[in-house]
Amino acid sequence: xxxxxxxxxxxxxxxxxxxxxxxxxxxxxxxxxxxxxxxxxxxxxxxxxxxxxxxxxxxxxxxxxxxxxxxxxxxxxxxxxxxxxxxxxxxxxxxxxxxxxxxxxxxxxxxxxxxxxxxxxxxxxxxxxxxxxxxxxxxxxxxxxxxxxxxxxxxxxxxxxxxxxxxxxxxxxxxxxxxxxxxxxxxxxxxxxxxxxxxxxxxxxxxxxxxxxxxxxxxxxxxxxxxxxxxxxxxxxxxxxxxxxxxxxxxxxxxxxxxxxxxxxxxxxxxxxxxxxxxxxxxxxxxxxxxxxxxxxxxxxxxx
Amino acid sequence: xxxxxxxxxxxxxxxxxxxxxxxxxxxxxxxxxxxxxxxxxxxxxxxxxxxxxxxxxxxxxxxxxxxxxxxxxxxxxxxxxxxxxxxxxxxxxxxxxxxxxxxxxxxxxxxxxxxxxxxxxxxxxxxxxxxxxxxxxxxxxxxxxxxxxxxxxxxxxxxxxxxxxxxxxxxxxxxxxxxxxxxxxxxxxxxxxxxxxxxxxxxxxxxxxxxxxxxxxxxxxxxxxxxxxxxxxxxxxxxxxxxxxxxxxxxxxxxxxxxxxxxxxxxxxxxxxxx
Numbered sequence: 001x002x003x004x005x006x007x008x009x010x011x012x013x014x015x016x017x018x019x020x021x022x023x024x025x026x027x028x029x030x031x032x033x034x035x036x037x038x039x040x041x042x043x044x045x046x047x048x049x050x051x052x053x054x055x056x057x058x059x060x061x062x063x064x065x066x067x068x069x070x071x072x073x074x075x076x077x078x079x080x081x082x083x084x085x086x087x088x089x090x091x092x093x094x095x096x097x098x099x100x101x102x103x104x105x106x107x108x109x110x111x112x113x114x115x116x117x118x119x120x121x122x123x124x125x126x127x128x129x130x131x132x133x134x135x136x137x138x139x140x141x142x143x144x145x146x147x148x149x150x151x152x153x154x155x156x157x158x159x160x161x162x163x164x165x166x167x168x169x170x171x172x173x174x175x176x177x178x179x180x181x182x183x184x185x186x187x188x189x190x191x192x193x194x195x196x197x198x199x200x201x202x203x204x205x206x207x208x209x210x211x212x213x214x215x216x217x218x219x220x221x222x223x224x225x226x227x228x229x230x231x232x233x234x235x236x237x238x239x240x241x242x243x244x245x246x247x248x249x250x251x252x253x254x255x256x257x258x259x260x261x262x263x264x265x266x267x268x269x270x271x272x273x274x275x276x277x278x279x280x281x282x283x284x285x286x287x288x289x290x291x292x293x294x295x296x297x298x299x300x301x302x303x304x
Numbered sequence: 305x306x307x308x309x310x311x312x313x314x315x316x317x318x319x320x321x322x323x324x325x326x327x328x329x330x331x332x333x334x335x336x337x338x339x340x341x342x343x344x345x346x347x348x349x350x351x352x353x354x355x356x357x358x359x360x361x362x363x364x365x366x367x368x369x370x371x372x373x374x375x376x377x378x379x380x381x382x383x384x385x386x387x388x389x390x391x392x393x394x395x396x397x398x399x400x401x402x403x404x405x406x407x408x409x410x411x412x413x414x415x416x417x418x419x420x421x422x423x424x425x426x427x428x429x430x431x432x433x434x435x436x437x438x439x440x441x442x443x444x445x446x447x448x449x450x451x452x453x454x455x456x457x458x459x460x461x462x463x464x465x466x467x468x469x470x471x472x473x474x475x476x477x478x479x480x481x482x483x484x485x486x487x488x489x490x491x492x493x494x495x496x497x498x499x500x501x502x503x504x505x506x507x508x509x510x511x512x513x514x515x516x517x518x519x520x521x522x523x524x525x526x527x528x529x530x531x532x533x534x535x536x537x538x539x540x541x542x543x544x545x546x547x548x549x550x551x552x553x554x555x556x557x558x559x560x561x562x563x564x565x566x567x568x569x570x571x572x573x574x575x576x577x578x579x
Contacts (some may be wrong), residue, residue, distance in 0.1 A: 052401045075403050083401035089393040091319070093326040105315035106402045146398075156401075 005030045005154060005185045011050055011060035020046040021209045023060070028187060033180055035196045036189040037298060038206035044189040045086060047206065048156050051187065052083055064154065079108065082152035084143045086159040086189075092132035096123050096142055099131055100149070109150040121145045122171060136163035144172060148179075155179065155186040161195065173199055193294040203294075205301050212301045217294060224300040226292035227253075227264040230273060234259050238283030245276050308411065312404050316412025317419065324382075324420035330427070333378055337428020344370050345432045360436050360444040364451045367429070368530045371455045372523050376462040377487050379421055383466030384483040386413045387576065388473045406576050414467055414569060421459045425452060454529045454561070461522035461564035462490075468572040471579070494521050519557075522564040529557045 006028035013021045021043045028034045036044045049055045051062050053069030062069045067077045090099050100114040118127045121141040126134065134142065140163045147155060157176075161169045176186065176199070190196045196203075197217055204214040213220055234242060234256075242261045246254045252265040252273060265273050270289075277284060292300070324330050344366045347355055357363065387410070390396040399409055429452050437445045466483055473479035498517055502509055518524040532554075 049397065052397075054397050054400055075405070078401065078403040081401070083398060085394050085398050087394050088398055089395065091323055091395075093323050094319070098322070102315065102319045103402070105318075106312060106399075106404055108311075108403070143398075 003030050004028065005032075005065055006034075006051060006187065007063040008047070008051065009061050009063075011047075011057045011062060013046055013050060013055065013058050019209050021050070021057075024206075024209075024211045025060075026204050026211060026214055028185055030185055031180065031183045032201045033176070033186045033188065033199065035200035035203045036187060036206060037191075037193060037196070037203055037294075038189075039302070040191075041208075042206040043209040044206055045158055046209075048083075048158050048187065048189060052081070052156055079150070080152060081154040081156065082147040082149070083156045084147040084158065084160050086162065088139070088143050090131045090134075090139060090142060093130060095128050095130055096134070096138075097127040099142060100145055103146045104149055107150045113149065114145075117145045117148055118142075120148070120175065122168070137165055137168050140164055141168065144175070148175070153184060155184055155188075157186060157188045159189055159191065161190070161192065169195065193298055197294040205298060207302050212304070217297070220297050220301070221292055224292075224297060224304070225266065226296055226300055227266055228270060228292060229290040230263045230265065230270075230277070231288040231290065232261040232263070232277065232284050233286035234261055235283055235285055238280075241280050241283040245280050246273065249273065249276070308405070308408055312408040313412040313415065316404075316409055317416035320413055320416025321419045321423075324417070325423075329382075330420050330424045333421075333424035334427035337374065337424065338431050340370050340374065341367055341429050341432040345435070357435060357439060360440045360447050363432070363436060364447060364530060367432070367451060368527055371429075371451075371458070372527060373491060375421075375425065375455050375459045376491055376523055378424070379459040379462035380466045380469075380483040380487050382417050382421060383414075383463045384470055384473075384479045385476050386417065386467050387470040387572075388476050388479045389470070392476055407573055410467065410471075410569070410573055410576055414463065417467075418456075418460050418463055421463060422456045425456050425459060429455070451530055454526050457558075457561045457565070458522055458526035461525075461561060461568075462486075464565045464568035464572070468568040468575075471572040471576045490521050490523050495524065519560045522561060525557055525560045525564065529554065529561070532557075 004027040008024055008026050011021055011024045012019070024043070024047060026034075036047065038044050046055070050057055051064065051069065053062070053064075053074055056070055064074070064081065065077050067073050069077075091102075094102065096118060097114055100118060101111045104111050104114055115124070115127060118124050121144050123138060123141050123145065126138060131139065131142065140160070144160065147157070161172055164172060173195075176188075180186065188196065188200065200217075202214060202216050203220060205212045205220070213223060215223065232242065236259075239256050239259075239261065243254065243256060246252065246261070246263055249263075249265070249269070249272075251269055252263055255262045263273055277287065345357055345363045385392075387396065390399065400406065429448075433445075433448045433452065436448055465486055469479050469482045469486070473482060498514075502514070518528055
């Protein structure tokens with residue numbers, strides 16, 4: 001991994017009797033996009049708030065760009081970071097442009113940059129309208145524009161696509177990809193596993209405040225060694241032949257139903273299964289091989 | 305690095321003022337002040353059998369009674385959600401993730417809201433002021449300016465209390481309840497209790513104790529500040545005849561008012577910094 005821009009070391013945090021985070025350690029390298037996944041209440045938002053220095057850890061330490069987040073010198077680091085909370089309601093009586101100019105003032109960014117940013121997130125036409133009339137998706141876009149002010153080097157995005165329509169989600173990830181190509185480091189929390197699977201470099205899986213696993217999607221899959229699924233579409237009368245050929249295969253599970261056969265087998269048996277299927281090709285009209293989904297991986301770690 | 309970056313404070317303050325101007329809050333409050341001030345200034349002497357604009361001193365005495373009810377209420381309503389409102393909206397975390405300290409946010413909020421209150425007060429009481437100055441000349445202008453300034457200071461004291469409530473409260477609902485309770489306590493109940501104590505003690509309450517008791521309520525500080533500056537009005541107020549002479553010092557009264565602004569703000573900052 002490249003130099004750690006975000007370094008979380010043994011962090012714990014409780015709210016009264018509720019332990020929100022327990023001894024979490026992880027690093028995010030420069031230019032890396034880390035996805036935080038976990039059930040509701042797993043500790044994702046708490047971890048992001050700790051990373052931003054918004055709340056103090058009961059134990060452990062968080063450093064961003066080498067500076068402790070609760071230290072006096074962190075104000076300078078704040079000029080290089082940006083945050084988009086899970087749900088933020090802006091100021092109803094200000095227009096989108098005025099809202100962005102307000103944040104530009106606080107970030108020390110020239111107001112002249114605001115109209116172009118609103119265009120970039122698709123709010124150019126609504127810039128003069130009061131935020132009161134914005135939809136949830138438009139508010140989320142405004143929040144994203146706010147996060148992009150001042151060309152931040154480190155982004156913290158908490159459920160950033162909530163409320164966005166499919167086009168908005170696509171545009172959001174396109175912008176995020178551009179930022180990543182520029183070397184921006186980002187931490188992104190999401191419930192939508194399918195959405196982030198292809199887009200993050202690494203995932204950190206939180207459950208009940210504990211870091212259950214961290215790594216690339218491939219590493220996480222390999223760590224569990226979940227079976228892959230081979231789905232066969234059968235010709236009429238082909239079910240019997242498949243049951244006979246695959247039914248007693250060691251380490252594999254076969255299910256035949258409604259003209260479909262599903263074989264679940266470990267990765268190392270994949271070729272052996274495919275050879276058997278090839279030998280009975282006459283019984284099959286189509287084949288699909290499915291790797292365990294991120295959801296399977298997530299559930300696998302959660303249950304482990 | 306500076307403890308406070310005034311550019312950040314000014315950015316927050318500008319936003320607060322702009323929001324109140326845009327929501328027509330300032331206009332509405334100014335209109336309420338104008339309506340009540342004109343009515344009271346014109347009909348204030350009706351009990352004595354006359355109507356119309358009377359002398360500056362009696363008019364100010366009537367307006368003091370009005371301001372004591374209205375200004376604290378409006379200041380408390382203005383400030384009770386300053387922090388807890390941002391927290392409930394989800395924007396507090398966003399603001400604190402910026403290069404902005406809690407002290408800058410708190411001070412910016414206070415100054416922005418105080419500006420909105422000051423603009424409303426000047427605009428609201430200004431029309432009556434103009435009418436009185438036309439009738440009474442420069443002397444009237446001096447007294448009336450003092451009245452308006454002290455009304456704004458009283459508003460700032462209650463605004464500081466509202467900001468403290470906003471920092472301490474877990475929800476906007478709780479904050480509004482506490483703010484209204486404070487208004488009842490300081491504006492309605494306090495003087496009644498004080499009068500009750502005076503009556504029960506048959507007037508034997510030491511003047512210094514009474515003076516201290518009056519200084520312990522910003523609404524009374526405002527009342528005394530205005531009453532003691534106007535000879536004709538002194539006689540209208542029972543309390544002024546039994547209060548200590550030291551209370552006539554505008555410096556002491558101003559210092560007390562300033563303390564009523566700074567202490568709640570300091571407590572709010574202390575609590576906010578630890579939250």
